[in-house]
Amino acid sequence: MGYRATLGGETFRFDTLARLMAAATPARSGDALAGLAAQTDVERVAAQTALADLPVATFLSEALVPYEVCEVTRLILDTHDHKAFGTVAHMTVGQFRDWLLSDAATTRALQALAPGLTPEMVAAVSKLMRNRDLIAVARKIRVTSAFRNSLGLPGRVGSRLQPNHPADDLKGIAASTLDGLVYGVGDAVIGINPATDNIPTATELLRMLEDLRCRYDIPTQTCVLTHVTNTIAMIEQGAPVDLVFQSVAGTQAANDGFGVSLAMLHEARDAALSLGRGTVGQNVMYLETGQGSALSADAHHGVDQQTLEARAYAVCRAVEPLLVNTVVGFIGPEYLFDGKEIIRAGLEDHFCGKLLGLPMGCDVCYTNHAEADQNDMDVLMTLMAGAGVHFLIAVPGADDIMLNYQSLSFHDIAYLRNSFGLRAAPEFEDWLERFGLITESGHLIDGATGAQRLLGAS
Amino acid sequence: MSDEVARDPFARLRAATPARIGLGRSGAALTTATSLEFQYAHARARDAVHRPLDIPGLKAALAPLETVDVQSAAPDRQTYLRRPDLGRQLGSGVVLDSMEGCDVALIIADGLSADAVQSHAAPVLHALCPRLMGLRLSPVVIATQARVALGDAIAERFGARLSIVLVGERPGLTVADSLGAYITFAPGRGVRDSARNCISNIHGQGGLTHDLAAHKIAWITREALRLQLTGTGLKEEASALPGPNPDALPS
Structure with a gap:
């Protein structure tokens, strides 16, 4: 058994499907750290050549992570929709790429195909695609989700307003929230990462956000990004929970590291649904992922980080989320070394998530020890906007003072609106206009005037 | 509404x-000004x-404490950033002799900010050593291209009962110069991060002062040696500093 390709008279062999997938992955530091990356550039192309000839259906009979030891593998294989798979069942991975890029792969065809695809299939085809291919196909896919507003509609990009504070200071968080609203940010969610991760703090923050949302009557949803068990407890205590947050990964072992299981996610979703707080939809889950999480938890089973990331999307898909966010540059340079690797990974994650039918957003971000800067973020956000990203994260001045990393600034969401004509969710946009924060053409009004309107109403 | 609020509603x-x-x-x-401010902050970080650690400068600041320098298995900064595993292993050729009855191994690791070590490691150790009176301390090991777990390998060579790593x-x-302190009982290969106690945010912009950090580290060290453990089983409950306001002390 094994896979091979001959290039220029030299034959390259790959013993297992996992080895083949890893060797075919565009270079990144995390796979090198795991000892899984191709040894040379030519070996990588050889692996891609062998992968192109592999029947897509192989992934239904050969599991990369054993079925017996991993509930994520069981979820993927047990819920696979064979009928939907029909369109591409006879194809090789290479033919699948050609088809995705062809005019035959319409928005409708891609939507119908999604339940027939597994994470391994979409990861495999992404390894044969250039950045422009990932953008071109993702742009054709439409995924909508809704809670108090409708996200994912054509010509629109959502944004998460992230008003974190190192001491969870309520006034400080409110100040950052007002700043973001003046920029028209926050339709995807107003979401806080708490510095102190416990139930009393999370509840206090959640009540503050709820007060603020109600005071201004903002058609959006709020979230405190605490562990799923904390959120379940808060729901039981009667806290105003809109969305359930959780970080998830692509193997059961890595999810164990996060202290989460599929059963817990379903329990949390049921609890949030029981509150019936959504007005235009009932997608109540907000999930975050990122390449490298399984390796950092020593739970990668010899599988490359991009394939494992796509497997995390199977976990997300099972709970019909409002938002899925790849926190692409947060994990650090030992997984994604520089701007080039972060940009590639962001586009891969977005493509794979969307192809599987997810409302895929991105935290366009980096840490100070990565070889990246705001210029790389400018490139990635602009590409993401072109690819039709569901939502992006934004913080005041691109500087998250609690998590100590850089994301996008509120300004950047305004840039995407002004320069590319992208708009906020319709319900939220109406609110911005009603409040006098944007003009009829969707441009922001003068910042001081906008802030006064909000402060005057407070 | 005052004129100032009208001009700049964010002032308050x-x-x-x-x-x-x-x-x-x-x-x-x-704006141009805020863009340049951001670039300056990122450049400093x-x-x-x-920036490499100025080892002679650090040794001068540590005097009269005895020092030894070692390097991890990561030969340079680029490798260090890509290979956290190498930053946790001692480089080849490092010789550290076993110390009979060593209680505490003292280690300074450059980690991800040599600036933090340069500014804060020596004053913290000068404040700490008198508080560890009665315990047998190793020389201060200055480790470069080093991660926290390198302290385990170093402490193991000394045969120390506990390690204190300033990183x-x-x-x-x-804040680009924040120092952390990790205290590990029974340091050695395979110690999990959950088995360490950490004091973080030792810096001069609203962080822990050198004196208060030393007070907390000493408290944890004595408790750890008494209870024979560190990590999730040991909660830091050091009392407030006695005497005058610690912020007023020279550091």
Whole structure:
């Protein structure tokens, strides 16, 4: 058994499907750290050549992570929709790429195909695609989700307003929230990462956000990004929970590291649904992922980080989320070394998530020890906007003072609106206009005037 | 509404958070001044990551404490950033003799901010050593291209009962020279991070003062040696510093 390709008279062999997938992955530091990356550039192309000839259906009979030891593998294989798979069942991975890029792969065809695809299939085809291919196909896919507003509609990009504070200071968080609203940010969610991760703090923050949302009557949803068990407890205590947050990964072992299981996610979703707080939809889950999480938890089973990331999307898909966010540059340079690797990974994650039918957003971000800067973020956000990203994260001045990393600034969401004509969710946009924060053409009004309107109403 | 609020409604909100709010804008972009401020902060953070430790300067600051320098298995900064595993192993050729009855191994690791180590490691150790009176201390090991777990390998060579690692934390835009302290009982290969106690945010911009950090580290050290453990089973409950306001002490 094994896979091979001959290039220029030299034959390259790959013993297992996992080895083949890893060797075919565009270079990144995390796979090198795991000892899984191709040894040379030519070996990588050889692996891609062998992968192109592999029947897509192989992934239904050969599991990369054993079925017996991993509930994520069981979820993927047990819920696979064979009928939907029909369109591409006879194809090789290479033919699948050609088809995705062809005019035959319409928005409708891609939507119908999604339940027939597994994470391994979409990861495999992404390894044969250039950045422009990932953008071109993702742009054709439409995924909508809704809670108090409708996200994912054509010509629109959502944004998460992230008003974190190192001491969870309520006034400080409110100040950052007002700043973001003046920029028209926050339709995807107003979401806080708490510095102190416990139930009393999370509840206090959640009540503050709820007060603020109600005071201004903002058609959006709020979230405190605490562990799923904390959120379940808060729901039981009667806290105003809109969305359930959780970080998830692509193997059961890595999810164990996060202290989460599929059963817990379903329990949390049921609890949030029981509150019936959504007005235009009932997608109540907000999930975050990122390449490298399984390796950092020593739970990668010899599988490359991009394939494992796509497997995390199977976990997300099972709970019909409002938002899925790849926190692409947060994990650090030992997984994604520089701007080039972060940009590639962001586009891969977005493509794979969307192809599987997810409302895929991105935290366009980096840490100070990565070889990246705001210029790389400018490139990635602009590409993401072109690819039709569901939502992006934004913080005041691109500087998250609690998590100590850089994301996008509120300004950047305004840039995407002004320069590319992208708009906020319709319900939220109406609110911005009603409040006098944007003009009829969707441009922001003068910042001081906008802030006064909000402060005057407070 | 006052004139100032009319001009800058964020004036009163700014006091509530160190976040970059109310920056103003040029079109949808940052203004030139705020853009340059951001670049300056990022440049400082990057310099803190990449600047090598000035070892002679650090030794002078540590005097009269005895020192030894070692390097991890990561030969340079680029490798260090890509290979956390190498930053946890001692480089080949490092000789550290076993010390009979060593209680505490003292280690300074450059980590991700040599600036943090340069500014804060010596004053913290000068404040700490008198508080560890009666315990047998190793020489101060200055470790470069080093991660926290390198302290386990070093302490194992000494045969120390406990290790204290002072390490440069990952720089943020606001604070680029924050020092952390990790205390590990029974240090050795395979120690899990959950088996360490950590004191973080030792720096001069609203962080822990050198004296208070030393007080907490000493408290944890004595408790750890008494209870024979560190980590999730040992909660830091050091009392407030006795005497005058610690902020007023020279550091």
